[in-house]
Amino acid sequence: MGRRLSASGLWRRIAAGGLMLASTAEAQTPAEFDAAVAALSPRLGGDCMAADPPAAAALRDLGLTVEAAAACPSRGAALVAVALPSDARDGQGGALGLAFLRAHLAQGRAPVVLIDRQRGIGIAVVAAGAAEIATEIEPLSALVAAAGGPRVLFDGRQPGGDWQPHLVRGGMASSMRTTPDGFDIDVTAGPHGRITGLRSAQPLVTLPLPGDPESLRLRFDLDPARLSNAVFALVPPEGEGKRDWDVAVVWLGLEAKPAGAAPELILATQRREQARLAVTDMTALAGLALEIRPDGTVLAQNATGETLLEGRLSPDAATAPLHLQVSASPPTGDLPARLMLRRILHEAVPFRDSNPAAILTRFGQEVTLFDGSARGPHFDLHGRPRPSTGTAVAMEHALLATAPEGAGRSGPGLFSPDPVIWLDHFAKGGGARLRFTFDPAQTSGFEIALTVPMSTDQGEPGRPRFLLHWRRMPDGTIQATRRIDTKTAVLDATPTAMPRTVDLLLTPLGVQVLAEGFPESVAPWPILREGLGLRLNVHAMAETARQPAALRLERIELTRIPASGIAPPGPPAPGVTPLPIRRFFPDLDTPWEAYGLAGVPAAEAIRPHGDGIAVTTPEGFEHGRAGLLSSGPVAVLDARLARTPYRLSLRFDPAMTDSAEVILSTRRQPDLWNGSEIALRLLREAGPRGAGRWRLALMRDHYLHWTRQLTAEEMAQWDGGLDLDLGPGTVAATLSGVTTVAGTGFVGVAEGTAFHMTAHSWAEGYGGARMALTSVSGGWVTPPDMTARERLELVDADDFDAARYIDLLARELAGDPK
Secondary structure, three states, X not given: OEEEOOOOHHHHHHHHHOOOOOOOOOOOOOHHHHHHHHHHHHHHOOOOEEOOOHHHHHHHHOOOEEEEEEEEOOOOEEEEEEEOOOOHHHOOOHHHHHHHHHHHHHOOOOOEEEEEOOOOEEEEEEEOOOOOEEEEEEEHHHHHHHOOOOEEEEXXXXXXXXXXXXXXXXXXXXXXXXXOOEEEEXXXXXXXXXXXXXXXXXXXXXXXXXXXXXXXXXXXXXXXXEEEOEEEEEEOHHHOOOOXXXXXXXXXXXXXXXXXXXXXXXXXXXXXXXXXXXXXXXXXXXXXXXXEOOOOEEEEEOOOOOEEEEEEOOOOOOOOOEEEEEEEOOOXXXXXXXXXXXXXXXXXXXXXXOOOOOOOOOOOEEEEEEOOOOOOOOOEEEOOOEOOOOEEEEEOOOEEEEEOOOOOOOOOEEEOOOOOEEOOOOOOOOEEEEEEEEOHHHOOEEEEEEEOOOOOOOOOOOOOEEEEEEEEOOOOOEEEEEEEOOOOOEEEEOOOOOOOEEEEEEEOOEXXXXXXXXXXXXXXXXXXXXXXEEEEEEEEOOOOOOOOEEEEEEEEEEEEXXXXXXXXXXXXXXXXXXXXXXXXXXXXXXXXXXXXXOOOOHHHHEEEEOOEEEEEEOOOOOOOEEEEEOOOOOEEOOHHHHOOOEEEEEEEOHHHOOEEEEEEEOOOOOOOOOOEEEEEEEEEOOOOOOOOOEEXXXXXXXXXXXXXXXXXXXXXXXXXXXEEEEEOOEEEEEXXXXXXXXXXXXXXXXXXXXXEEEEEOOOOOOOOEEEEEEEEEEEEOOOOOOOHHHHHHXXXXXXXXXXXXXXXXXXXXXXXXX
C-alpha cells in the first residue's frame, strides 16, 4: 500500500505542492465538504472549481457514491467527498486501498484529498516514489482548525454591538432591514449622494505589511440578483461620518449605468482609481472577495479565485486597524441602490514573498514571478485592452491575452517596469534561468523580450534587448526566431507545435533557449555582466498585424544560480605598484562648495564631521537637499577607458546616513539634474509600509534606470563604501559588502569627458534626511597581473617615462619576464 508520513506531514506536503481548494458547492453540497473547502481554501490558494475530476469518475466506477468534487487545474489535483466502504483508520487494504490507488492513478498521480463525511475524516493521497502512494488521515475538525478557517465578521443580522448604521448625506436607517435571506439595504431613487449601510463599531481590519506571511481576504456573501450601486470600503477611524470615497484606504464599488449598459466594478486606493470592469454576468459577484497582500497588491476576486480587478496600495497606506463599511450608495439621484448581504468572512491566506531582487547567497534562489492569479507586484499590463481594436487581457487562473485580426502585433500581455532579473555572482558556472509555462492549445503566437531600458505599456521593448518570437504562420506552419538588439531575426526552428514550456538560460556566454524543437545553441549577448538588472516582457504576438494572436501564460519562474569560487580581481604582477589613487575630498587647498536646494539653508544643514561633513535636512522642504559640489572635475576620461574602468570611491558613515544622492555632470553647478550624465540614489524608505527597507537606484534618464530594493538585514552589511566604476557607456555602482547595480547606455561615459560631482542628502517628499560623507577619491582600476610596461601605458601623461618604457618593451621582446 505504501508508507505513511508522520502526523500532518502529507497535508504540509500537499500545501507545499500547491494543492488549492475552492468551493464546488451548489446549494445542496454537503455542509462538511463546504466547511473543509472553506477552511483549506484560504491556506492553499484558490485555484479549484466545481467539476467532475477523473478521480471522482474512477471512484464511481468502483460503485462508490461521490457526493461533491472540486478539480484543481494548476496542479491537476482533486478534492472529492465520497462514501468509502470502510474506515481508513482501521486499515487500507482491500476495496479501500483499491479506491485510493484508482483515484490517484486516474488523477495522473497528482494529489487527491478524499473527504469521508460519515466518519469525519480527510485522507490525503500522494505519490511516494515511482510506483507507490502515501496516505495521511486527519479529523475534519482538526483540518478546519489547523487551517485557520474563516472568521465571521457579519452574520446578516440587524446592526448593533459590533456593527452600527453608516448613514451619510441623508442616508436613512428605514431603508435597512433583516430578512430571512440576509440583511437588505434597499435605497430608492432620490437625493444625490445618499449613503446607507453598516460600519464596524471597532476597527476590524489590519492591512498586512511587507514581510508578513499571510494575505488578508474579505469575502462578501451577497445576492447578485439584489445588487446595484454597492460600496465596500476600508476606512480609518477618523473617517466616520464622511463619504467612503473621500477617506477610504481601499474602495470597491459596483456602479449601475444608464439603461442598456453593463454595470461597472471599480477598485480604488486612497482616491486613486486602479481598475474597472464591465460586469456582464452578475452571478460572478456572488462570492465577491477583496484580497490584500503583504506586497501591496489589492485584488477583487470572484468565488473561484479569479482576479476581476487588480491594484496597488500606496507606500503611505495606513498601518493602523481600519473600519469596514458596506453600503448601498446611488452615484446619482435618479438611481436606486440595493445590497442583500448574508455574511462577511475574514480569511488569512498564506503568502510567499517573491522578491527577485534579494541579494543572492551561495544557495541560489527560486521565485515565482507570475503565478496566474494576478499580475502581482512585478508586472503591469502591456497593450492595455482597447475596445477600438478588440485587444483583451484577462486573468483566468492564467494570463489570457488576445488580439483580433488587424491587431495581431499590438502586443497585449505583461511587462515589468522595473528589473526582475538581477545577475548576481555572475561568472562561469553561474547564471539565471527563466521558465515560462504556456497552454499550447490557447496560444497561437508569443514574444518574450529581455530588455535593459524601461518599456511602456504601449511601446515595443527598448534596446538593448533579446527577443524570442514563436508563432503560427499564415500558412499554418510554426516558426521560432530570436534576435539580439538590432540584428536581423534568425529563423532558428520550424517546430511542429506551440511549446508547453520555454526556458531562457542566461550565462556569461549569452542566452540559450531550451524548448522542444528549438536548437540549444547559445546566442552571445555581451552586455550581460555582474549586477545588471533586466526587465521582462511577454506579449501575444502574431507574424503579421492581419493575423489574430492569442496567448495563455500560466507561470513564470526564475532560478538564480551563483557562480562558486569567485575571487576578487588579483594584484598587479610582482614588484609592480598599483595605479595611483587621488583623493578629491576633503581638499584643504580647493574646498568643495556647500549648497542647499529646494529652500534648504546650507549653513544650517551642513556641519563638520571628522574630516568630512554631516548633513541633516529638516522636514518641510519638498525633496530637500544639501551637500557639496566638487571644486573641479573628479573624473577625466581618455583612451585608457577602453582598457580599464575609472573608479570613484566614496566613503560614508553608515550610522549617520539614511539617504545620499551622487550626480556626475559635465557642468559645474549645485543643481546637476539638468544635464546630469549619471545619478545614483541610496534611500532608506520612511513610509509606514516601507520602514526599514532601502532603495539603490542608478539612473541615466527616464528610460535608463535601475532600482533595487534592499532589506535592512542586507544593508546591515554595508561598511559605508560606495564605488562607481565607469566603462565605455557603462556604470557599475557597488555598495561594499552588499551588492552591485550595473547599467548601460551611458553615452556620456566616453573618451574626452570630464565629470564634476555633487553629493548631497535627498529627502523623499517633505521628509527629513541625513548623510555623512567622509571622503571621495578616484583613479584608474589596476588590471590583474598588470606589468610594469602596462602600468606606464595607464598612468597620467605627466608621469610617463619614455626611456623606461622603451627599456621594458625591449626586455619583453627579448623574452626577459622582468
